[in-house]
Amino acid sequence: MRRFLTRVAPVAVAVAALAAPAVPAGAAAAPGLSFRPLHYNINGYNWGGYAATGSGFTSVSAAWTEANATCRSTDDLYAPWVGIDGYGSSTVEQTGVATDCSSGSPVHQAWYEMYPANPVYLSRSSYPVSAGDHISASVTYAGSSKYTLKLTDSSRGWTYTTTKSLSSQRTSAEVIIESPTGAYPNFGTLNFTSATVNGSSLGSFGPVALDPSNGAYEARTSALGSGGTSFSETYLRE
Template sequence: MKLSSGNSLWRHAARAIAPGCAVLAVAATLQAAPAAAQSNVPVHVGNWAGYVVKGDFRQVSATWVQPAITCLNPGTFQRVVPWVGLNGAAGLDGRTALPLMQTGAESLCVSEAAVYAALPGLHIENLAADLAYADPRVAGLVMQAGDRVSNGFGAAADSLCATGVFPDACETEQIHDAWWEGYPAPPVTYADAEVRPGDTMHAEVSWDGGAYTMTLENRSRGWTRTTVEPSTAPARTAEVVVEGHLNAALPGFTPITFTDIRIDGRPLADYGPLAYGIAATNRFLMPGPVDGASYTIG
């Protein structure tokens, strides 16, 4: 079975695998090693790697080059998803700010074996989205439980793929697509918008008090997609991050440099950004230092 962004089983299997769900699963804070971040700062661990800013905001934007990826573990999902968004983390009042309005581009390695190995855990993780408003803490626990199930089956599938017994089921395909999401609602793929490694992407999310506007541009291919979602919920956090599936394997990928990062018209360095990192099964991913309106990850 060939998988594709248009009709892939993984896309329809569960919204939990798509961008946005990470916020509920942040479970720990570690001290960053100087060699990794060039400063001994706390790193919030989940499945975002990058920077989050808390406050009252109206706009966030950034530019990046979509990475080339290398598929490493055929039995598990491997994904890197650069995106920008408003809300999704705990605001200054300590409460999770929702809905998380975000847009970006995904680069994914997936096989038939990985899809079926992930399905049991993804069904559990879907419950987390349903609980996001009612009880974010319980939602986070549910998501972590589903993650453990997914990773257990994924590790078994990866070991089976390593034997070479099921070459067709373990054939890994790369998928690159553009999307937007208003988590906890499911993500929406721009099926007619092509994304390839090396494309220059620009994303912006803004809020005018009554609606969020999510705009994604592929400056290399000349297209722009804009979605407007009504909401009076204020923007309490801003994110410019790379996402991976929670605690799963990351693919190899070329370094991603976010440039021209603006939050309400000001560069990222003007704020007190919080560093986030991914404790993947095959590496620990965290952002490099902020340099004005840019930083590099990977």
């Protein structure tokens, strides 16, 4: 995923020359920073949440209430998302909502990404998101290397669905928060609910818990709830 505002932070210069992808009508994409596969030699690195590992993953879904974040710097950028692949593989099929502070104030924007392709940001006028909105997201393998990505803002009354193709391994499924800049805005506590993998509770897969860290922990991932479908992320530091 890449920043969607016209201002590009210095940390983004190295990728600013990447060509923008072809996007559907009503969507937008711009250069910035990408949400990438996890390099998990350090616990969490820039991921927080849970990753189920194995093979043959076909679906992942979760819901959350979009946090009322406070920007600490213009580098702050993060997103809750759900996806297949990325934990130990070179692709990610994912969708969620980004909060970008490059303007000095938090800006929310829905997006999806079939990494390593560039991210696609949805039009903020057609698919608006604000703090407090109830979001649900899912990624489903549709066969023949095709994935259906679905994002719903029930507070605003919209749903976006697209089907894209990507050759991938389907060796993990995740419910995640991520900051590609390594700098989180203060999002307080974000609660994930209704987290499922392959139609069963996330917890039934014995997923790996991840705490994001850039040398010190930036957020804390809670234990899974008793039903295995809920957990929280609590902000610790930028």
